[in-house]
Amino acid sequence: MLTLTNQRGQSRWRRRLTTALLTVTVLAIAPAVARAESNGGVRVMPLGDSITEGTQVPGGYRIGLWQRLAAGRYTTDFVGSQYNGPGNLGDHDHEGHPGWRIDQIDANINGWLRNSTPRTVLLHIGTNDVLQNYNVSGAPQRLSTLIDHITAAAPNADVFVATIIPLSNSGQEAAARNFNSAIPGIVQSKVNSGKRVHLVDMHSKLTTGDLIDGIHPTANGYDKMAAAWYAALQSVPGSIGQGPGTSPSPSPSPSPSPSRSPSPSPSASPSASPSPGGAGCSATYAIAGQWDGGFQATVTVTAGSSAISSWTVGWQFGNGQTVTQSWSTEISAGGAQVTARNAGYNGALGAGASTQFGFLGTWNGANGVPTLTCTAG
Numbered sequence: 001m002l003t004l005t006n007q008r009g010q011s012r013w014r015r016r017l018t019t020a021l022l023t024v025t026v027l028a029i030a031p032a033v034a035r036a037e038s039n040g041g042v043r044v045m046p047l048g049d050s051i052t053e054g055t056q057v058p059g060g061y062r063i064g065l066w067q068r069l070a071a072g073r074y075t076t077d078f079v080g081s082q083y084n085g086p087g088n089l090g091d092h093d094h095e096g097h098p099g100w101r102i103d104q105i106d107a108n109i110n111g112w113l114r115n116s117t118p119r120t121v122l123l124h125i126g127t128n129d130v131l132q133n134y135n136v137s138g139a140p141q142r143l144s145t146l147i148d149h150i151t152a153a154a155p156n157a158d159v160f161v162a163t164i165i166p167l168s169n170s171g172q173e174a175a176a177r178n179f180n181s182a183i184p185g186i187v188q189s190k191v192n193s194g195k196r197v198h199l200v201d202m203h204s205k206l207t208t209g210d211l212i213d214g215i216h217p218t219a220n221g222y223d224k225m226a227a228a229w230y231a232a233l234q235s236v237p238g239s240i241g242q243g244p245g246t247s248p249s250p251s252p253s254p255s256p257s258p259s260r261s262p263s264p265s266p267s268a269s270p271s272a273s274p275s276p277g278g279a280g281c282s283a284t285y286a287i288a289g290q291w292d293g294g295f296q297a298t299v300t301v302t303a304g305s306s307a308i309s310s311w312t313v314g315w316q317f318g319n320g321q322t323v324t325q326s327w328s329t330e331i332s333a334g335g336a337q338v339t340a341r342n343a344g345y346n347g348a349l350g351a352g353a354s355t356q357f358g359f360l361g362t363w364n365g366a367n368g369v370p371t372l373t374c375t376a377g
Helices: 005-032 059-073 102-106 109-116 127-131 134-155 170-194 219-234
Strands: 044-047 076-078 093-096 118-123 158-162 197-200 283-291 296-303 311-316 322-327 330-332 337-343 354-360 370-376
Touching: 044 059, 044 158, 059 219, 076 093, 076 170, 102 134, 109 134, 118 219, 127 134, 127 170, 134 158, 134 170, 134 219, 158 170, 158 219, 158 283, 170 197, 197 219, 283 311, 296 311, 296 370, 330 354
Parallel strands: 044 076, 044 093, 044 118, 118 158, 158 197
Antiparallel strands: 283 296, 283 370, 296 354, 311 337, 311 370, 322 354, 330 337
């Protein structure tokens, strides 16, 4: 028979055993979650916005870049807190954040570098500063500051800074060219200071004919970006290892950087509940970025259990918002009511498949998420 003392002793033993097992479980699982696709290769961080993420072509330039690296027998490991792309993309990790500007990337960069410890950084950023008309004249200085923070946190990393790709809107393209014109001087100033920073002329590699929606590249356009990145990487010894038959260069540990309070990340407003899927499709609305008087939103359209040939999404703004520019859709608006129809290239969706369109808008006072309807054809 167990005495009360024995029962208490066994209870304490069970609690200690449970705690020990939980501790062992956490220690065993955590590294696998943090580096699910790590292959021990040279750690490369694709860093930027939706063009890094691969909007319109999930995986974007990372698909073609991975293929070229594999064909060249380089062992590389894409790193970052984000994950997307097709099944045949060998490594889905990246640090691409749709809708984000330079300042928003900068507010989070130290944490990302600490967590991912990249050997090489591929930076394409500034498009949303132009699209959102966010103090565009100050964008070069913001880029310079971001590069300084990257090189301070990861002084042994090679940082490849790209000029941003073209935009179809003539006014925005003029602003993009003006921004790009400052980048060579910024990069050279870092080189003169002994930093491992390299310029990649990405703008000249694409034309507006390579854009699917006036902003994001087609699959062929993304592949042109991949070719430009690959050529740049090959030109800098060690940035992707030493090639076939050699061990990859060790990843540098970031130097401790002064702690600073990051500015608020662009937390997207809560997405609206998906529209009913009974009509053959559903749609979900999310605010990708918001600033004084303006915002950028994305809408994801998903086919139901059957393939569809077209779609129409409708909603009514409740706070006086207006749409000023859109891509990957044909938008018509009458007062608060907005109707978005598929573009010529993204109406046909297989069962369960998705596409995405976006727009810039204005708001004043409130910017609530509307309820959407989706009708399939």
